Amino acid sequence: MKGWFRLTLGLLAVVVGLVWTLQGLGTLRGSVMSGDDAWTIIGPIVVVIGLVLLTLGLRARNRGKRT
Known part of the structure; x- marks a missing residue:
């Protein structure tokens, strides 16, 4: 579940910004x-x-998969 919060906020910010x-x-x-x-x-x-x-969310998710 690492990075999901950042991914969600990031996606929301992109849509709202557009x-x-x-x-x-x-x-x-x-x-x-x-x-x-x-x-x-x-x-x-x-x-x-x-x-x-x-x-940042994608990096956190990828780091979590390696460990």
Whole structure:
């Protein structure tokens, strides 16, 4: 079970970051965030954080399998 928490948080952060980016770009409409440039910046930052968490989670899982 090592690394599952980081994997889950990482995947969630990537999905949320992508949604926020698309809302900031105006691709996804119907929200207060739609067309707001701030979300165009915040979204990719959250995606990168999510990718880091995914990487750390995968490393923790792989380390757990070796022992």
